[in-house]
Structures are given as C-alpha cells and as structure tokens.
Amino acid sequence: MLxxxxxxxxxxxxxxxNYFGLAHKILSSQLRNLVHPTVVQMxxxxxxxxxxxxxxxxxLLEADWQDAQKQIYPQSLLFDNSWEDFFRYYPMLCLDLPQMWERITQNRYQDFSPETYQEGYPNYYxxxxxxxxDGYLSDLSANxxxxxxxxxxxxxxxxxxxxxxxxxKHGLQKFQGLPPRQLRILDVAxxxxxxxxLIRAAMPQASLFGTDLSPAYLRxxxxxxxxxxxxxxxxxxxxxxxxxxxxNYFHAVTSVFLFHELPASVRQTVIEQCFRVTKPGGVLIICDSIQMNDSPDLADMMDGFPKMFHEPYYRHYIADDLVERLEKVGFQDIEIQVHFLSKYFIAYKKEG
Incomplete structure (x- = not known):
C-alpha cells in the first residue's frame, strides 16, 4: 500500500x-506575440x-520508478527538485525572453556581451x-x-x-572486486x-570526475x-x-546531451578520446537525442527543433551512425536503448 x-x-x-512546462510555453507564446509577433513558431x-x-x-516514468524499486538509486531521487533555484531563477528566465526573441528575429546566433571572455574556445562552441x-559562457546562462x-x-x-x-552499475560489475573508492568515473561535458x-547518489563512494569547457557551468x-x-x-x-x-584511466565514462552539439568530425574525435581514457573492460555510456531512424513518426518535430532552438549540428546528428563511429575506434558489444526523447549508446572497451 505504501x-x-x-x-x-x-x-x-x-x-x-509537465503542467508547469506547458503553462510556461503558453505564457511565453502570449508574451512573444505581444512583443515579437514575427518570431517563427514551431x-x-x-x-x-x-x-x-x-x-x-x-x-519513461515507469522505468524510472522500477529502477528506484530495484535500488539502483535511492527513491528520494524521484522527488529531487531544486525549488530554491526555481523561485530564484524563473523570473530571470522570463526577463531574458525578450533578448532571446530579439536574437531570433535578427538571426544572431553568435551574439555575446562585450564582457564575455571568448578567447581559446573552438568556434563551433x-x-x-x-x-x-551568452551561450554557455556566463553565470546567467549556467543559472x-x-x-x-x-x-x-x-x-x-x-x-x-x-x-x-x-x-x-551493470558495466562496472566486472570491477566489483575493487574497493568502491578506486572506481573512477568521468562525466564528459x-x-x-x-x-x-545522480551518479553520486547511486554510487556514494566512487571517485567521480567531470570536465566542461565553460568555467561558469563548472562554478x-x-x-x-x-x-x-x-x-x-x-x-x-x-x-x-x-x-x-x-x-586507460577510467572504469566508466559518461556523456549526456553533448554529441548533438558537436560537428561531425569533432564527434569522432571525442569518441576517440573517450576510448583512450577508458580502461580495458570499461564502459562508455552516451545519452543524447533520439535519431531519425528511431522515431520516423517524430520527423517533423526533429526537423523543426534545430531552427526553433538553434542547434546548428543537430540535423547531421540525427542521421549520424554513432555505432559505426564507436566500432571504428574499438568499442564493442554496443547496446542501444531509447527512452522518451533520448537515445543511449552503451559500449565496452575490449579487455586486454
């Protein structure tokens, strides 16, 4: 019963x-029609x-519930939500909408404030x-x-x-003889x-590492x-x-919502780097957008997404063969899962 x-x-x-997201979209649409009626709508x-x-x-929600029931992660994660951040930043999100709409109407896609430091970043970023x-380069964006x-x-x-x-957790089972603190997991981007x-909640003693290009997001x-x-x-x-x-340093490498924001050649380079730092027997898990061959019934939505949300590399991503890219560098036993609007590639590096 409980x-x-x-x-x-x-x-x-x-x-x-879900209802809040819908209400926000209705509100922002009404405000947009008052301020910028020419903005293209999907x-x-x-x-x-x-x-x-x-x-x-x-x-998706049923799978989420079942994994918590199996104690893959604490049930408390199901109710995790930063209400403090919500009340603090939702007004700022609304105040930022006019600037966003202005960029859309003027097709300004690489528009940064003068104080934003841009040196040393790849142009695609x-x-x-x-x-x-300010893209990914300001504290406002990170918040x-x-x-x-x-x-x-x-x-x-x-x-x-x-x-x-x-x-x-399944991919790390072959290393279960190690003390938990010796398990090293890297989250790329x-x-x-x-x-x-989330990984910390599921694996409280593992050694976790993270990289990102944005100092603001790391803060x-x-x-x-x-x-x-x-x-x-x-x-x-x-x-x-x-x-x-x-x-060969990490027992596992993860990357969530990165690859659709990379040009094709860079996608391959990042996969090569992930392979290099993964230990033999280790696992790489990529979570990203669904692709066209997974959901042809959502083709119209995927076609409209890159324009609506300025995702310049998305159209190539949804037709890209990531399995071929993974196999090219040496990953094997690749499993694919699809949940809601995300796709998962689970790939292993061959043991020595």
Whole structure:
C-alpha cells in the first residue's frame, strides 16, 4: 500500500512539472506575440504524435520508478527538485525572453556581451545554443540552464538522465572486486553537474570526475555538488577533444546531451578520446537525442527543433551512425536503448 501511494505521489509530482512546462510555453507564446509577433513558431504536433509522446513519457516514468524499486538509486531521487533555484531563477528566465526573441528575429546566433571572455574556445562552441544569452559562457546562462531544460522536456530531463545509472552499475560489475573508492568515473561535458549528482547518489563512494569547457557551468556544478554528502567530484575545465587524463584511466565514462552539439568530425574525435581514457573492460555510456531512424513518426518535430532552438549540428546528428563511429575506434558489444526523447549508446572497451 505504501509503495502504491509513493508511486502515485511520484506520478503526480512529475505531472505537475509537465503542467508547469506547458503553462510556461503558453505564457511565453502570449508574451512573444505581444512583443515579437514575427518570431517563427514551431508547427503544432498532431493529436496522434501528442498521444505517442505521452505514452513514451509514461513508459519513461515507469522505468524510472522500477529502477528506484530495484535500488539502483535511492527513491528520494524521484522527488529531487531544486525549488530554491526555481523561485530564484524563473523570473530571470522570463526577463531574458525578450533578448532571446530579439536574437531570433535578427538571426544572431553568435551574439555575446562585450564582457564575455571568448578567447581559446573552438568556434563551433561559440554559439547561442537554445538562443541562450551568452551561450554557455556566463553565470546567467549556467543559472538558467537546468530550468530551461526541465521546461523543454516537460520535467523529464532528470528521469532521462537517470537511465544511464542502471547500465553504468551493470558495466562496472566486472570491477566489483575493487574497493568502491578506486572506481573512477568521468562525466564528459558535465555542465552544471546534474548527471554527476545522480551518479553520486547511486554510487556514494566512487571517485567521480567531470570536465566542461565553460568555467561558469563548472562554478554552478561546484555549487550544486557541494550540497551533497560524499566526496566532491574533481572538476576540470577541458575540451572533450583533448581530455587531460592518462590512457586507460577510467572504469566508466559518461556523456549526456553533448554529441548533438558537436560537428561531425569533432564527434569522432571525442569518441576517440573517450576510448583512450577508458580502461580495458570499461564502459562508455552516451545519452543524447533520439535519431531519425528511431522515431520516423517524430520527423517533423526533429526537423523543426534545430531552427526553433538553434542547434546548428543537430540535423547531421540525427542521421549520424554513432555505432559505426564507436566500432571504428574499438568499442564493442554496443547496446542501444531509447527512452522518451533520448537515445543511449552503451559500449565496452575490449579487455586486454
């Protein structure tokens, strides 16, 4: 009876986040029509697609619940939400909308404020991804990012992130003879630390590492991860094309929502780097957007996504063969999973 009540509470909690995301989209659309009526809108999804999306969401939430029941991660993660950040940053998100709409109407996709430091970054990274003010290079962007992603996915971002935890723990079983603190896990492009926070909850004694190009996002990650019990992950500013670690160092490497924001050649380089730093027998887990061959029924939505949210490399990504890329560098036993709007590649490096 208690489990049923808890499950109902979880479903209600997730549904409330979904409703909030919908309410925000309606509000922002009405405000946009008043301020910038010429901003292009993405075509409405058909009723059939909406039903399919709702079914996919329900399946995701059921998988999330079941993994918590299997004790892959604590049940408390199901209800984890930073309400303090929400009340602090949601007004700022609304205030930032006019600047975002201005960039959309003027097709300004590499627009940064004068005080934003841009030296040393690859050109492909200097983008207003999602039309964000200052791209990934300001504290404002870092503070708003998680809220924006939750709204985009209707509250399903963390349930999608948590789908890496079961294959991660499974992939590390071959190293179970090691003391837990000797297990080393790297999260590439860790952003605000959301994925590392989940990994820490599931594996409280593992040694965690994270890299990201953005100092602002790493500052935000430190703020987030300092709130959790356990050893603080070691965070470094680094380009995923040149990971600053020894060969064969990590038992597992993860990357969440990175690859659709990389040009094709860079995707290959990052995979090569992930292979290099993974120990023989170790596992790489990539979580990213679904691709066209997974969901042809969502083709219209995927076609509209890169323009609506300024994702300049997305169209190539959704047709890219990441399995071929993984096999090319030596990964094997590649498993693919799809949950809601995300796709997962689980790949192993051959043991010596």
């Amino acid at each position: 489990d049923n009540l808890t499950k109902l509470t979880y479903q209600t909690f997730q549904q409330s986040k 075509s409405n999804a058909s009723p059939e697609v909406i039903v399919k999306l709702q079914n996919r969401l329900n399946q 200097l983008q207003n991804f999602h039309h964000q003010t 708003l990012y998680d809220l924006q992603v939750e709204i985009l996915f209707g509250g399903a971002a963390n349930p999608m992130r948590r789908r890496i935890l079961a294959p991660l 860790c952003g605000t630390g959301a994925t590392l926070k 935000k990650a430190n703020q987030l991860l300092c709130q959790n019990p356990g050893e603080l992950p070691q965070l470094l500013q680094a380009n995923a094309e040149e990971l600053p670690y020894l060969d």
